[in-house]
Amino acid sequence: MADRAAGLFFKAAAAVSLAVLAFIIGIILVKGLGTAVRPSFLFGRPQAMKEGGGIGPMFFSSLYLTLLTTLMVVPLGVGAALYLAEFSRDGRLVRLVRWGTESLSSISSVVFGIFGMIFFVIYMRLGYSLLAGALTLTLMNLPTVMRVTEESIRAIPWSYREASLSLGASRWETARRVVLPAALPGITTGAVLTMGRIMGESAALVYTVGIFVRKPPLSPLQPAAPMAANIWHLYTEGALIPDWMRVASGEAAALLVMVLLLNLGAGALAGAIRKKMGILH
Amino acid sequence: MPCEADEEEVRGVKVSREALLEVMEGESDLPPDDEMEGEKDLAQGNKMELSGLSLSYGGKKVLEDISMPIPARSITAVIGPSGCGKSSLLRCLNRMNELVDGARVEGKVYLDGEDVYAPGFDVVGLRRRVGMVFQKPNPFPKSVYENVAYGPRLYGVRQKKVLDRIVEESLRRAALWDEVKDKLGSSALALSGGQQQRLCIARVLAVQPEVILLDEPCSALDPISTQRIEDLLHELKEMYTIVIVTHNMQQAARVSDFTAFITIEEQGSPGRLVEFGETEEVFTNPRKKKTEDYITGRFG
Numbered sequence: 001m002a003d004r005a006a007g008l009f010f011k012a013a014a015a016v017s018l019a020v021l022a023f024i025i026g027i028i029l030v031k032g033l034g035t036a037v038r039p040s041f042l043f044g045r046p047q048a049m050k051e052g053g054g055i056g057p058m059f060f061s062s063l064y065l066t067l068l069t070t071l072m073v074v075p076l077g078v079g080a081a082l083y084l085a086e087f088s089r090d091g092r093l094v095r096l097v098r099w100g101t102e103s104l105s106s107i108s109s110v111v112f113g114i115f116g117m118i119f120f121v122i123y124m125r126l127g128y129s130l131l132a133g134a135l136t137l138t139l140m141n142l143p144t145v146m147r148v149t150e151e152s153i154r155a156i157p158w159s160y161r162e163a164s165l166s167l168g169a170s171r172w173e174t175a176r177r178v179v180l181p182a183a184l185p186g187i188t189t190g191a192v193l194t195m196g197r198i199m200g201e202s203a204a205l206v207y208t209v210g211i212f213v214r215k216p217p218l219s220p221l222q223p224a225a226p227m228a229a230n231i232w233h234l235y236t237e238g239a240l241i242p243d244w245m246r247v248a249s250g251e252a253a254a255l256l257v258m259v260l261l262l263n264l265g266a267g268a269l270a271g272a273i274r275k276k277m278g279i280l281h
Numbered sequence: 282m283p284c285e286a287d288e289e290e291v292r293g294v295k296v297s298r299e300a301l302l303e304v305m306e307g308e309s310d311l312p313p314d315d316e317m318e319g320e321k322d323l324a325q326g327n328k329m330e331l332s333g334l335s336l337s338y339g340g341k342k343v344l345e346d347i348s349m350p351i352p353a354r355s356i357t358a359v360i361g362p363s364g365c366g367k368s369s370l371l372r373c374l375n376r377m378n379e380l381v382d383g384a385r386v387e388g389k390v391y392l393d394g395e396d397v398y399a400p401g402f403d404v405v406g407l408r409r410r411v412g413m414v415f416q417k418p419n420p421f422p423k424s425v426y427e428n429v430a431y432g433p434r435l436y437g438v439r440q441k442k443v444l445d446r447i448v449e450e451s452l453r454r455a456a457l458w459d460e461v462k463d464k465l466g467s468s469a470l471a472l473s474g475g476q477q478q479r480l481c482i483a484r485v486l487a488v489q490p491e492v493i494l495l496d497e498p499c500s501a502l503d504p505i506s507t508q509r510i511e512d513l514l515h516e517l518k519e520m521y522t523i524v525i526v527t528h529n530m531q532q533a534a535r536v537s538d539f540t541a542f543i544t545i546e547e548q549g550s551p552g553r554l555v556e557f558g559e560t561e562e563v564f565t566n567p568r569k570k571k572t573e574d575y576i577t578g579r580f581g
Contacts (some may be wrong), residue, residue, distance in 0.1 A: 089382075159419035163481070166377055167432045167488055168409040177431070182422050277422050277468070 152186025475506025
């Protein structure tokens, strides 16, 4: 009887969360997909005062920022995690690093944004720029990348390392030739999911990268306007253009599709790597 | 081949100077067969030698004062009840026990007369010369080819041609070539357990070791795969010095030339060497009561 009740409760909980997700995705797509799929919108010039503008520079900003951040946060996070998992003895320093990254992951993104503005934008004189935003997002996503990597590294059987060391490999050679390749599917999944989070981030970027640009940024030192930040801008102060609701909805739908594709791609990519390397588990 | 054999004997002399001076002096005329067990093969030289070896993990003694030779080009079996430290003993020979926190070794382990625990001794070189096969087959999650090529690549072999030759030769020696030659590129994890274990042997052979340590290599395998590995060991001892740890006494009796029996007094006390000798002697005419009790199944 209790079993049955519990089962029903869990089913209901699952149904509710699925329904909420479906509702959000549905409403965003219904309101914006029609706009988002038009090339003249996705790649078009934005308007500041009149209607009919596109989101070309924002689309480009999002891709640029995601790439830039990924190139910084993945090597850094994977390297740090590899050190923690493979080389460190459980000492004070390691506990401090873990404690630090755990704390980092519970700070709200707007705080990162303000820190980024004070430190990177003003103190480091980077100005509103893709680089300032990418650095801010690197700090923000470092804990996730590290945790995912460390988990995939720790999941690798000790026997692989033992085999490598017994053949005369050093710890570093073992990490590079055996541990990292075997952890690659997990690391890839983590990296791609992080890319999705970067794309969806707005609060940390409003104060570091910018919210509106007319032309696509070319240099990382130029200001830009990632899509999520631009959506926030349209909803709060974008009423200068009469069709802000249309632009925001289209942009939201485009962003949603991009993130969904990334998440789907993460699973497929990890599966492909597993298959290529012959990892069966 | 004859050349290699000569070289081995030269090494043998060098080794034995440490511990077996008398035997070596009589090298030219081999001692008669009815001499004490082991002696005629000792004349061939010992590849390795343990002298007063003790091992402790975090202050707890696991092995106490083990002294025994490991004769060249023969199979030495280490038997004993579970928990007597026989696997730990094996790991002292290639310094794999160093990977365990708090492991401490006392005494000496000689390889060709050189103490492998001497300060400054090249561990990487040691592990290359003394290869190891583990209890559970542990191929890398890579292709069959990459598994065998792992060691050579580590030591800087880059040329495809050379690697191809090493891979084929090693797989042939491990009696696996015919079964995998058409799927060198597919995952090693797709092979059967017995094939995986032979692949691990091929992986060790590819770095051209002098000694091969096997830690209960058949305990996870079916009888047919076990048979194949045992046949293989017989062939390999022509070229390599082999040490096998096994809890299967029939296996020790079947495959080995020499047997070392290690046991513990009681749970938690360190393992001690009870008897070392020619396998036939140890099994048919043990010198110690404890050995007899163990091999007749009255204990352990």
